[in-house]
Amino acid sequence: MTKHRPLILVANDDGITAPGIIALVSVMKEFGDVVVVAPDKPQSGMGHAITINSTLRIYKSNFHNVLDEYSCSGTPVDCVKIAVNKILKRKPDLCVSGINHGSNMSINIIYSGTMSAAVEGAIEGIPSIGFSLCNHSIDADFTASKNIVRKITANVLNNGLPHGVCLNVNIPPLGESEIKGIRICRQARANWIEELDERNDPSGNKYYWLTGKFVNFEEGNTETDAWALDNNYVSVVPVQFDLTAHHAIDFLKSKNYE
DSSP states (O other), X not given: OOXXXXXXXXXXXXXXXXXXXXXXXXXXXXXXXXXXXXXXXXXXXXTTOOOOSSOOOEEEOOSSOSSEEEEESSOHHHHHHHIIIIIOSSOOSEEEEEEEESOOOGGGXXXXXXXXXXXXXXXXXXXXEEEEESOOOTTOOOHHHHHHHHHHHHHHHHHOOOTTEEEEEEEOSSOGGXXXXXEEOBOOSEEEEEEEEEEEOTTSOEEEEEEEEEEETTTTOTTBHHHHHHTTEEEEEEEESOOOOGGGHHXXXXXXXX
């Protein structure tokens, strides 16, 4: 009996022509038949947003030379939804998102369009991975990242993932010889201390620019993704879409909320 090549869906949030998705697609071609559905423009920071108050359009593309590909006018989550429901003839064996230009560790996961595409894949019951390189430069070197992608992709295709779980993979911006290895870890307790910089446009009208700094409240904790990246490891965090605070249920019951 002939074994079919895996069907792999590729999405991202930096846009269909971004260097990161070019690197990711080149690796996925080694593993299976690739379909790319990605935003037609950058969609960073969109989180799990979907398009509901305007039309959603897709356009045939030939940029990646794969089995099939489309640019999409919507968000990263829209890309996965429309791929699964309208483009693909069957559910893919794997959904990958990225390679993102910049970190998606810790609290960044809830803002990340890259990871929201992977989470949407998990919601659809597809083994899914979001890949990020901790380097925002358009000229970032993805050589080491591609080898990390190969290793983790092979593992997921061979062994699968628990239902409803996807992987958040962050790669330090280092050469391959400088990366110490891969660590399975948890999301660090950290967040952005934000400021809104108030400015004036040429007409004298006020506008605001979001700024701030990232603060890790668990400095030195070796269990976290922040520690792994600070110490030259690739961080792999298993992520689920169930946001229930299970540990708080008994507390609320004990305080007579019911």
